[in-house]
Amino acid sequence: MTTIVIVPGAWLPPSFYGPFAQALKTAGYDVRYASYPSLDLKDPSATDCETDAKALAGTLRSIVEDEGKDVLLFQYSYAGMPGAAAAVGLSRSQRAKEGKRGGIIGLLFIAAFVVPESLSCAGLQGGNLPPWILLDKPSTGLNIPDDPINNFAPDVDPTLARSLEADIKPHSTLAFTSPQPHPAWADEEFRGQLGFIVTTKDRALPKEAQYGMMAATQQQWITREIDSSHCAPFISRIEDTVKATQDIIAELA
Template sequence: MTTILFIPGAWITKAFYEPFLQALTTAGYDVRYAGYPSLDPKDSDPSTIDCHADTEAITAVLRSLVEDEGKDVLLFMHSYAGMPGAAAATGLAKSQRAQEGKVGGVIGLLFLGAFVVPKGLSCAGLQGGNLPPWILLDQPSANLNIADDPINNFAADVDLALAQSLTANLKPHATLSFTSPQPHPAWADEELQGRLAFVVTTEDRAVPKEAQLGMMVATQQSWIVKELASSHCGPFLNRIDETVALTREILDQFL
């Protein structure tokens, strides 16, 4: 059985994704979840939590699945997760481990409305050095940020009553994670060529379709591309069945 390791977007806690994660489980997948410290850093100094720290947290979960449990893992990354998630997969590709006589490994990377950033460039750097104005800096305190008008930016196509589950599950995020450099991403490695997929959220206001396509083109890699006529968070609200179906299609191609 394939294990899907889901990694959340910025600001969005696990509770928001639970209906989607449950739908994947019902579809027959072993579903796991990897959080990271820049999301709602209650016990850490947010001025010290960068993309590298997030990568280390995800790597610990992924290594446990691959090395301790021998799992074949699909990384499913939403939004900001594309940065630390792709870095966490470095050196853990199934093909690479098989050559070393080891079982388990990463069988593919799936990005949904996510960031695909070259090594050394930050999320802010990818956008000309500045974060978009709807990211409200130093709120609720220094070195943290929150998303302004989240329903409009993340779920404008979703019924308001349903979208309330999004606003109820948003937390502050450490700003340094957006301004620190991307560690080496596994999508650049030969071992994962042909195993890169992207679900483009075509009605996305947070990460517009053109930006998603542009990031893919800039990698000069080959991608499996699917489109979903959805907002940034709609896939996990009112398009769950379609998102599960696209995940299955992509996994079938990887397998």
């Protein structure tokens, strides 16, 4: 049985992904959730992308090395940065060569950032974060998104979208402005093990940007599209997201 490890995007807590996680379990997968410290933290000055990656790596190593699980790493939005770094050295193909069981069978990104080593999320966007990210809110070093319904879920029923707005938590700005540690998607052992679910009506991370980041890696990607906004895959398009995930798993090398 494949274990799907969900790494969340910025601003949204585990409860937001609960219905999607349950749908994956119903489809027959073992589902885990991997958290990182830059979300709703108390000391934003000390938490950058590398810190997040180290926290995720600890969780992944426990699942892969201690439990021997075959893992699909499911990374949403900002999670594409620390998640890719956390996966380094844990490919199932590499571990099999070393006579070890378990490992990451694939890196799956959904509406996610795929950032070259040493470049930050802000750096990828010309050095500045988009204006809808409200800096130093609610306090110095933290940020929250402006008008989350309009930016993240304009295609979702308003009743459901209001719950999204209520779930928003502050995030560390340093996580977005610090450099990307070495990402696993650049390594030979993950060749043929990269998937991306593109959200084609995404205002926060436009479709063109998603394809552009993939192209810049010069790697081969297995892709699926969902005709949705940034957050709809986990609210109103859960069935489509599960199907796209299943399709990509079936095609992984």
